[in-house]
Amino acid sequence: MSGALACIVAWLALAVASLLRLRGAWFARCAAFPLGALAALVLAVIGLQALWQPAAAMTLPLGLPGLPFHLHLDPLAGFFLFLLGAVSAAISVYAAGYFADEAPGRLALIGLQYHVFLASMALVILADDAYLFMVAWETMALASYFLVTTDHREPAIRSAGFLYLLIAHLGAIAILLAFGILHGGRGDYSFAALRAAQLTPFWSSVAFLLAFFGFGAKAGMLPLHAWLPEAHPAAPSPVSALMSGVMLKTAIYGMVRVIYDLIGGLRWEWGLVVLVVGAGTTLFGVLYALMQHDLKRLLAYHSIENIGIILLGLGMSMVFVGFGHPAAAALGLIAALYHTLNHAVFKALLFLGAGSILHSTGLRNLNDMGGLIRRMPQTALYFLIGALAISALPPLNGFVSEWLTFQTALQAPVLEHGVVRSLLPLFAATLALAGALTAMCFVKVTGVAFLGQPREAAHAAHQAAAHGRIDCGPAGRIGMAWLAIACFVLGLFPSAILLLLNRICVALLGAGLPEDALESSWIWLVPSSRAQASYSPLIFILVIVAVICITAFGVRRFYHGRVRTAPPWDCGYPLQTARMQDTADAFGQPIRHVFGPLYLMRRHLPGPDDPAPRFVLRIEDRHWVWLYLPVARLVGFLSEKVALLQRGRISIYLLYSFLTLIVLLVFVR
Amino acid sequence: MTTTTGIAFQLLQSLFVVLIAPLLMGWVNRCRAWLQNRRAPSLLLPYYAMAKLFHKDAVIARDASPLFRLTPYVLFGCMWLAAGIVPVLATALPFAPAADVIALVGVFALARVFSALAAMDIGTSFGGLGARREMLIGFLAEPAMLMTLFTAAFISGSTQLTTIVNTLAHRAFEVHPSLLFAAVAFLMVLLAENARIPIDNPTTHLELTMVHEAMILEYSARHLALIEWAVAIKLFAYMTLGIALFLPWGIAAAGDWAALPLAVVALGVKLALAGAGLALLESLLAKLRLFLAPEFLSAAFLLAVLGMLMHFLVRG
Incomplete structure (x- = not known):
């Protein structure tokens, strides 16, 4: 337990050290990622050990007064720590080579965000109360958001990052509400208290749905997947590997932890x-x-x-x-x-x-x-x-x-x-x-x-x-x-x-x-x-x-092992160019044909007298049309109505405050 | 049964399958020639052709990668493994627990992926075309095959071929409607997976229609011979799998030397009939247009799924 905590502290220290640019950019360039990999390996070993040892718990005197951080390491958490450590060790080693020729400023920022990201994922897995869990969860979301928008000067990457942040927060709200239902206004926010909650079937089903879709938003589950194909390509490759390989798994961890462990009483529906x-x-x-x-x-x-x-x-x-x-x-x-x-x-x-x-x-x-x-x-x-x-x-x-x-x-x-x-x-x-x-x-x-x-x-x-x-x-x-x-x-x-x-x-x-x-x-x-x-x-x-x-x-x-080399035969066609091979689109064409109705295809066929003819085919996600855009329009519409309240004149705002006070005085006595 | 006799049975069966498989190919070709009023070639023609190919110099395209030269051996290894898993002559072989029906489908998928990759290696237009079409056929044939096998697995409560065949072979004769559906689906998958009419034509080199042949165009000599051999073993494995699932009577248990001659005779008769049936089907049917192939195979997939549901509905 304390070993796992030491690894997290080591990652945070590496994050700070990268930012401080110790010895110029040398530290971030040559030492931060290999040391991070070493910490990850140690964490993997600790996680593996936890599968055999009895569960360990710890309370940290951090956080708000009266709300200390609870940590807990049981077999489930140990398994996910092992996953995090074993995979991120490889990614960190790779990243040491990949980021070696980055500019010093960018490198320092990447080093900071990358290691904070790792530490927050470990904390999500170790958390034993809803408060620490949500703090770590949000830290993870923010750190990964900044990593996704590393190349923030490109508008496409900025909008991909925005979409990611938006859906991540929708998910976080759902998770928070699920914890709220489990808490039910009683006791504290430790998982032990949440586990003890007695819920009616209706409320436990609501908690299940909130947790399932809340964590599902992070995991890239339908229909909350839209951020994933935008954000993963936008990030630098080691970060994509970390997000896809490890971060999505913390969502699976959350699902198993909350649904199997905290809500309990699983129903087949x-x-x-x-x-x-x-x-x-x-x-x-x-x-x-x-x-x-x-x-x-x-x-x-x-x-x-x-x-x-x-x-x-x-x-x-x-x-x-x-x-x-x-x-x-x-x-x-x-x-x-x-x-x-x-x-x-x-x-x-x-x-x-x-x-x-x-x-x-x-x-x-x-x-x-x-x-x-x-x-x-x-x-x-x-x-x-x-x-x-x-x-x-x-x-x-x-x-x-x-x-x-x-x-x-x-x-x-x-x-x-x-x-x-x-x-x-x-x-x-x-x-x-x-x-x-x-x-x-x-x-x-x-x-x-x-x-x-x-x-x-x-x-x-x-x-x-x-x-x-x-x-x-x-x-x-x-x-x-x-x-x-x-x-x-x-x-x-x-x-x-x-x-x-x-x-x-x-x-x-x-x-x-x-x-x-x-x-x-x-x-x-x-x-x-x-x-x-x-x-x-x-x-x-x-x-x-x-x-x-x-x-x-x-x-x-x-037989003899004789081999002669010759030009490709290809049924005797003499002229072969690289352009005559199947492209990726050509290879997928039969599937497009078979599953045509499932895709939203937009074709542009050039006319016969087009001087510069180009055939364009775009395949889009149907969810945008039936889910995301209507929701976006609805939100836009509601915001416009709310915006009517905002007149930009101080006297009107004062009037609102006065009315609110009157209403409160009427109801709260 | 001691382990040694079991292993002896295992090796014997694998060798038997690998050596006899081209004969089945020759038999199918001969039956087809008869049905089409042609003079039939020798039964042993596939052996002669392979011997000739082994003696030739291999010609390999200039830019071939190591993957291209490795693939024939991988295909051969996969098919040999499949020949060791399917209960051809005997059940309860010591190898059999190493791979159940799902792993068997996995072996065929592994072979398919390697042959498609090798086809794309040289970068010719035909290679890519063949690989694309093969994967198109495979993506529907593979789940259909799996669902067929699941039906049998549900009936016998096991995915072990040994248990399945023992359950199906040693029972009073009763018609499982679910097995009937599965058998039809299996036949359709067999035709597609082994590049037979109506999905593919093993004898054509016409660019509009060829699938499997397009993938192996660049191979020659010993590599081609190994691939042809692997193809023959694959057909043999599929046919014996069908026999083991749907007509399992007469199969021996491993170590039971006395039952072996009967098992060989029974298998020979069944295979001869199945080969003739295949030739008849191929002579009666016309090759489908390529984009009808997914419809053919999705019909197989749906039949297999229906068969599986049927098992739950009527409990049989």
Whole structure:
């Protein structure tokens, strides 16, 4: 506990030291980020330990008089601290290389905001009272807002930052109201008091909805997702990685903490709400990701999709809790938390890869890239690993959590309610569809960006580089390699993670997985019983690698290994240019065709006599038309009416004060 | 059953599948030739073609990355693994718990992603076209396949192929309406996933229609031979999976040497019939326009989902 606090203090000290520009910009440039990574590693170890140790609590004499800060470290908080530490360590190492050539002034500010951001996320996870939680939550929102608007001179980035801040605060208000309902005017604001609140079903459902949508706004859940595809691309890449990889997960933490722990008494109807929203979020995210050609925007849409997948696991778990099946509920919660960790790892890796491309070539539009594997082989390798992981392909980590989610859905026959029983497999079908679409999307990204021939802009970037390789520096490579290895470790040793996550379930639900699942050896991943399902990624990868080696050896042994190089054949077409390859838009075109009605497409077809014809196709989010713009218009209308009160004359304001006083005197006696 | 006999069974079955798979390809080609009033090629033609390809010099495009040369081996490894998971001759193999039906779908997806990436590697127009179309087919075929397998999983209460096949094989004969839906959906997925008519034509090189062939245009010699071999194993694995799910009678348990000859005969008869059926289907159907393929596959997906719901509605 005190160790975790020391890490937070270290981060805050680094933030201040970066701002003070110790020894010029040297400190922020060379020392701040590596030291931050070290603190993050320590925090990860502390988080891991907390999964085994009994919960620890601490009260800090800070805050307002009579409202001290309460801290609490239990298995759930420990798991999220581990996630925060392990992922942000890699991002900090990467950031040390990425920000090395920033101007000193900007660097000092980034160093301050970045470390305050990290410290506030750790405090959100450790908070044990609503007051500290909200303070840390708002600090997190503000620090990330300033990081998003690092390039604030561009109007598009300013408006993206504004949208983010707006939706973040809508969410914060909802969370605050949820805490208010739990508090109910009694006692103090510590989580222990909130946990003890006795609520009627109506009020606990209201609290659930407020908490769900409040945290959902931060997580990028439908329909409050609009900020995410704007804010993530606007931020510098390590910050995007941190926001997408870690910050969204604090929202998941909040959801689990408030709904499972504080509100308690889960109802299956709540689970259905979560499932419906999760399924919509999943499909929306992946379908819009397929339409993007801006790499970071595409990754942002995939974050929306993955939040949906996490919600599917959570929702199934809540349905099972509601019907009183703790083993299946534990499986669902484990699937959701496992996917939370996995998404943190591979999405951070992918954003760092996108950052490397942006840093080396200045390109963000996939349609300008191509052939980068030859100039950036290491980045290409790491990005490919991330792409395979997010596409839920075995034996990497994304597959394990989706497999667990499927296994949760397959527990549906234990439910007594006929309709719900047949609904759960439908959500599994949604997940299957989304998984296959994700694979398509990442074939598109990897194929268009890294493979093929360099397109014109990429070619220019290649030429501009003085030497042959434009790969990122050693710090960047270490950061990405760390995450890529994590993709393998989380994918190959799932039963160890299962045991860790089971402890959270025991702490939260009072019950964990059945004995059969826990006693199987470390090679096998068994969710309920061995007859029902099992999976062994180690054997899986060993077989494939062994066959590859044997085949390669056999071919070498029995046949000659001669290879000739020649121009590409391509069915004999003599003239091949880089422009004849599929672009990102071309690759997504069939999906646009199949799912046409789901998109809001604006086409501009040039006329036959247009001297400079250009075909323009813009794909927009339907939510803007039916939700955001009407709400914006309504708010504008109401503000205009309120503005009528403001006349700019002091006598009228005095009259308002006088009237208010009279009214108060009448009512308050 | 001791572990050694189990592993012996496992290795034997994998080798058997890998070696016999091209024969099934030859059989389908021969049946199709008969049905189309052509003179049939030798049953062993796929073997001859592969032997010839192995002996040739590989020609690789100038800018090919290591991924391009690795992919044939990955495809071959994936299909070999699939051949080890599907209960072809025997159930309860020691490998079987390593991957259940979901992981099996994952293996096929892994192979698909690698072949699509390799197709985009050279940067030719055909490669990208093939990759795009393959992924378009895959994104619907994969969930349809998964839902089909889920129906069987719900009936037997397990995603282990061994348990599924044991449940389905050792029961009194009864018609599961949900399995009927699943079987139709599975057949449609089988056609799409193995690049057969009506989704793709394995014999065409016409740019308007080819999907799988467009992806492997740049491959030659041993790489091409490995890919062709992997394709043959994939067809074999799909067919035996269909047989194991919908016609499982006659399959042996691992270590049961006495039941093995019967299992081989039963499998041979079933595969011969299935191959002839495939050739008949391919001769009767016309290839669909590319944008009808999603409709075909979404029909398969919906059938599979309906089958799954049917299981819950009528409990059977």
